[in-house]
Amino acid sequence: MRWRHPLSTFERQCRRMTSRHQATTPIAVEMLDSLPVAVDPLALSLNENPFPPLPAVRSALIASIDAANRYPEFLPERLRSLIAGRIGVPDEQVVLGAGASGVVMQALHAVTEPGDRIVLTAPTFDGYPIFAQMAKLISVTVPVDLHGHHDLDAMADAASDARVVVLCRPHNPTGTLESAAEVERFLQRVPSDTVVLLDEAYIEFVAAKHRLDAPALIRRFPNVVVVRTFSKAYGLAGLRIGYGFASPELAKTLWTMQLPFGMGITSTVAVAACFDAEAQLRQRIRFINDERRYLQRRLRAMGLYCTEGHANFVYLPAQRRVWRNVFDDAGLHVRHYADGAARITVGSRASTRAVLAAVVKSAATTHHEPTAGQGRIASVGHSLGKVARESILVP
Numbered sequence: 583m584r585w586r587h588p589l590s591t592f593e594r595q596c597r598r599m600t601s602r603h604q605a606t607t608p609i610a611v612e613m614l615d616s617l618p619v620a621v622d623p624l625a626l627s628l629n630e631n632p633f634p635p636l637p638a639v640r641s642a643l644i645a646s647i648d649a650a651n652r653y654p655e656f657l658p659e660r661l662r663s664l665i666a667g668r669i670g671v672p673d674e675q676v677v678l679g680a681g682a683s684g685v686v687m688q689a690l691h692a693v694t695e696p697g698d699r700i701v702l703t704a705p706t707f708d709g710y711p712i713f714a715q716m717a718k719l720i721s722v723t724v725p726v727d728l729h730g731h732h733d734l735d736a737m738a739d740a741a742s743d744a745r746v747v748v749l750c751r752p753h754n755p756t757g758t759l760e761s762a763a764e765v766e767r768f769l770q771r772v773p774s775d776t777v778v779l780l781d782e783a784y785i786e787f788v789a790a791k792h793r794l795d796a797p798a799l800i801r802r803f804p805n806v807v808v809v810r811t812f813s814k815a816y817g818l819a820g821l822r823i824g825y826g827f828a829s830p831e832l833a834k835t836l837w838t839m840q841l842p843f844g845m846g847i848t849s850t851v852a853v854a855a856c857f858d859a860e861a862q863l864r865q866r867i868r869f870i871n872d873e874r875r876y877l878q879r880r881l882r883a884m885g886l887y888c889t890e891g892h893a894n895f896v897y898l899p900a901q902r903r904v905w906r907n908v909f910d911d912a913g914l915h916v917r918h919y920a921d922g923a924a925r926i927t928v929g930s931r932a933s934t935r936a937v938l939a940a941v942v943k944s945a946a947t948t949h950h951e952p953t954a955g956q957g958r959i960a961s962v963g964h965s966l967g968k969v970a971r972e973s974i975l976v977p
Contacts, residue, residue, distance in 0.1 A: 623936060626927040627915045629754070629784075629895050631817030632870070635852075636862050639818075642855035646848045654847040657840055661850040665825050668857060671797050675833045678845055682783050682811040682824040683709050688839045689807055689826065690717040690746065693777050698745035701737055705919055707754040707781070719746070730756030730889035730897060734764055738771035747772060750781040752788060755917065755925040757891025762794055769803045777832070778806045784893035786815030786867055792892065796827070804829035807836070814894060815867055816856050823849050870894050874928045880938055884945070898924045903944060912940035 620634035658678050666673045679685035696718035702710050704723040714721045724736045741747040752759050772778055796808045807828040813819035877896050881888050889897045900922030909916045914936055917925040
């Protein structure tokens with residue numbers, strides 16, 4: 583019997599009521615029914631928050647929807663001020679976009695010309711190669727190392743004749759984190775006229791001791807743009823709210839690309855409600871981090887190598903087992919990579935059980951010692967237990 587969170591039943595009832603009483607056409611009913619289910623333990627491919635919006639955020643969004651007939655601010659000054667006050671920088675150093683993706687595209691349009699070079703890692707967030715193509719840039723890729731970390735020396739070398747270099751911290755898809763000292767050394771090597779996009783989409787999941795002092799960083803390195811989002815830890819992926827902050831001069835350049843009426847009228851209300859519910863947000867982050875560590879321990883106890891992640895997902899490098907078959911056959915939606923690697927979003931304990939059950943089932947027929955040579959990421963063979971423990975109990 584398929585597991586179903588109590589909230590998903592409630593949500594379905596709400597949708598049926600909405601469809602019955604407010605939707606006036608079959609098309610509207612069909613569109614409501616086609617919305618993704620907020621709580622789905624098998625949806626583990628997009629690094630979404632497994633929880634629906636916090637109750638206070640949901641209430642604020644419902645209250646704000648009556649103003650949907652009105653335009654939002656011409657330029658999002660109130661939202662800009664709200665976020666600037668939260669992170670501790672002047673308003674004029676903040677830019678906004680439709681998710682982190684919108685901020686990145688805004689930056690590329692503002693600081694590059696067709697034919698410029700952009701330095702990316704491989705693998706990286708799926709959007710970056712697309713953004714580069716949209717901006718007509720030449721992508722220069724630097725493979726991550728065997729443990730999923732950036733090769734910062736090679737990236738700095740490549741940045742010598744590039745207009746933009748992207749550093750994800752934590753990295754997507756490996757979840758790895760470069761130390762503050764390593765980032766500092768890297769930024770010192772990057773030319774001052776090369777823009778560094780420091781992607782911190784998952785920063786809320788990172789322990790405080792590992793976080794950078796981002797406002798201080800942009801004071802020391804005025805070529806850095808820090809990019810963040812409300813899609814991950816805050817659970818507002820569907821609302822598309824992202825922001826960046828940079829030195830006054832660079833932020834002024836980026837603000838010239840700020841799209842008029844570009845942020846939805848509910849954005850400011852949603853962000854304010856998130857900030858007000860900070861204690862509840864931290865509880866959810868703790869739950870997700872604890873679940874990630876639990877999943878990592880269980881996988882390693884089965885003899886599998888996964889990178890040392892600091893976000894809301896677990897990365898399994900390519901191994902002898904075909905991860906696509908393992909998870910697809912179990913009905914799990916995870917992110918697969920061309921070299922055979924897989925990235926698994928952390929969900930509920932039910933999600934974790936489903937992942938472990940799929941791995942255990944496949945172990946009965948597949949010997950899964952690590953394989954080398956499938957890209958720069960490969961298993962380094964943790965000695966954390968015997969391979970293929972078919973008798974492992976999945977709680």
